Amino acid sequence: MESLKKRVTEFSLEAHELYLNQSVPYLEESPDPLQFYRDWIGPNKPCIIRNALSHWPALSRWTPDYLREKVGSKVISVAVTPNGFADAVNGDRFVMPEERRMSFSSVLDILEGKQQGGGVFYVQKQCSNLLDELPELTDDLQPHVSWMSAALGKLPDAVNFWLGEARAVTSMHKDHYENLYCVVSGEKNFILLPPTDRPFIPYGTYQPAVYRQRDDGEFEVVDQTGSEKVPWIPLDPLDPDLDRYPEYRRARPLRCSVKAGEMLYLPSLWFHHVQQSHGCIAGKPGHLNAPHVQTLERPNAPHRAPEHTTRTHARAPERTTRTHARAPERTTRTHARAPERTTRTHARAPERTTRTHARAPEHHAYTR
Numbered sequence: 383m384e385s386l387k388k389r390v391t392e393f394s395l396e397a398h399e400l401y402l403n404q405s406v407p408y409l410e411e412s413p414d415p416l417q418f419y420r421d422w423i424g425p426n427k428p429c430i431i432r433n434a435l436s437h438w439p440a441l442s443r444w445t446p447d448y449l450r451e452k453v454g455s456k457v458i459s460v461a462v463t464p465n466g467f468a469d470a471v472n473g474d475r476f477v478m479p480e481e482r483r484m485s486f487s488s489v490l491d492i493l494e495g496k497q498q499g500g501g502v503f504y505v506q507k508q509c510s511n512l513l514d515e516l517p518e519l520t521d522d523l524q525p526h527v528s529w530m531s532a533a534l535g536k537l538p539d540a541v542n543f544w545l546g547e548a549r550a551v552t553s554m555h556k557d558h559y560e561n562l563y564c565v566v567s568g569e570k571n572f573i574l575l576p577p578t579d580r581p582f583i584p585y586g587t588y589q590p591a592v593y594r595q596r597d598d599g600e601f602e603v604v605d606q607t608g609s610e611k612v613p614w615i616p617l618d619p620l621d622p623d624l625d626r627y628p629e630y631r632r633a634r635p636l637r638c639s640v641k642a643g644e645m646l647y648l649p650s651l652w653f654h655h656v657q658q659s660h661g662c663i664a665g666k667p668g669h670l671n672a673p674h675v676q677t678l679e680r681p682n683a684p685h686r687a688p689e690h691t692t693r694t695h696a697r698a699p700e701r702t703t704r705t706h707a708r709a710p711e712r713t714t715r716t717h718a719r720a721p722e723r724t725t726r727t728h729a730r731a732p733e734r735t736t737r738t739h740a741r742a743p744e745h746h747a748y749t750r
């Protein structure tokens with residue numbers, strides 16, 4: 383066991399030397415699908431793409447006034463917490479947000495400080511909420527990014543809309559999607575760790591619970607009795623407790639900031655911790671910031687069975703490494719690539735589906 387542990391550690395360190403970058407590189411324009419597959423998806427490396435959203439009307443249109451007029455009366459799901467930590471370890475619990483249904487206008491009022499919410503509100507539903515709850519906004523953007531769909535040979539499984547304030551934090555987790563984070567306004571700050579750093583990242587298993595706001599405005603934590611324990615990462619990468627988790631010293635986190643008009647390609651199974659800025663829509667000093675549209679592309683590889691379903695959504699399996707490539711059946715490759723892949727020469731022609739929008743069913747979309 384000890385020698386296996388040693389080998390895995392060496393392997394993780396070698397991965398950094400052999401193929402991982404020390405920062406997240408930028409591409410200055412939308413890539414060619416095949417090239418993108420070869421350089422980024424195949425090797426499982428993140429990058430930020432600039433100038434790929436410039437034609438999205440959302441970049442200039444999505445002001446609070448516009449959003450109020452267009453979708454203000456729509457009722458959407460919002461995650462509400464006392465402290466901004468939705469889906470995070472709190473003591474010996476894994477605590478999920480209260481999911482509240484409210485009108486889009488009310489959310490804007492709270493985020494702009496016009497109305498008191500008594501908590502932190504984050505539109506962060508992961509079940510293709512852009513297409514399901516806010517289809518009126520899809521004219522303002524491309525619900526799928528054509529070169530990514532071509533590279534993966536499929537349309538996105540889910541297209542999510544996120545809107546939140548600076549206090550909202552997404553704790554460290556991974557998911558099994560190929561993610562494109564398209565920031566429309568404000569800025570998102572990511573801490574990223576490659577799957578190969580898994581030996582250095584602590585996991586625990588926690589009793590699932592949810593926040594519930596009482597009538598007096600205080601929040602209580604209510605256990606989800608009868609639910610399985612949830613494996614989750616207790617470590618805060620912003621302030622890692624190295625006495626408790628000394629192995630984390632060996633991890634090599636990458637930090638990046640994704641600004642309005644930029645897109646982060648976050649490969650599947652990369653660990654990520656996310657925060658957002660107070661960059662306001664239309665320069666307002668309030669808290670409206672960083673709405674982003676996230677397209678989730680599910681790998682072509684055989685899907686892993688979800689492991690936990692404490693919310694209504696399954697979580698990503700607690701895999702430590704990937705075992706297969708998304709586009710299978712390749713034979714050779716010339717450049718460094720992520721471990722555990724089958725080898726291959728290049729991305730192949732996408733196998734287009736005829737669906738208009740493949741999207742994640744309710745039960746697998748939330749993959750922490």
Ligand SMILES: O=C(O)CCC(=O)C(=O)O
Nearest residue numbers: 544551552557654656657
């Ligand atoms: O934007 C965020 O706060 C987090 C998004 C995320 O981590 C995810 O969708 O997996």
